[in-house]
Amino acid sequence: MKYAFNIVGVSPVLDFFNHQQKSSVSGQPQGIEYLGAPDCTLDAFLETVESVPTKESWEMDEVVKTVIDFWMNNSESIRYWKLRLLDAGRDNLIVTRVAEIQALQAEFDMLFQK
Structure with a gap:
């Protein structure tokens, strides 16, 4: 199975927490x-990925490799x-x-069909 990993942005902790709570209630799409x-940092990203409850179908070694x-391969984006x-502070x-x-x-x- 193939995976994608990318940086979405920066968010205040409380806003991110609220988003995660709403997603858990409304049902976040499977596999994302x-x-x-x-x-x-790479260590911080790996810690967050490894803290995700293991998905039955996810190959965690592949997920870690993707990160x-x-x-x-994205040093400029990471620096940005x-x-x-x-x-942001x-x-x-x-x-x-x-x-x-x-x-x-x-x-x-689904987004493009709307």
């Missing part, structure tokens, strides 16, 4: 997880988001998304 980390590949997180998180490619494609298809 939004994660928040207090630091923009590492993102880190190795590190600065945005620093600019304390009580903010860097928000990332990890998803099965098929689930992400289905979500995009």
Whole structure:
């Protein structure tokens, strides 16, 4: 199975928490997880990914590899988001998304149909 990992943005901790609560009630699409980390580092990203309750169909070694590949191949983007997180100040998180490619494609298809 293939996975995608990307940085979505920076969010205040409380806003991210509220979003996660609403998503758990309204039902977040299967195969997609939004994660928040207090630091923009590879270790922080790996910790957030490894803290996700194990999905039955997810191959966690592949998910971790996807995060590492993102880190190795996107230095400019990472530098940009590190600065945005620093600019935002304390009580903010860097928000990332990890998803099965098929689930992400289905979500995009649904958005374009609306």
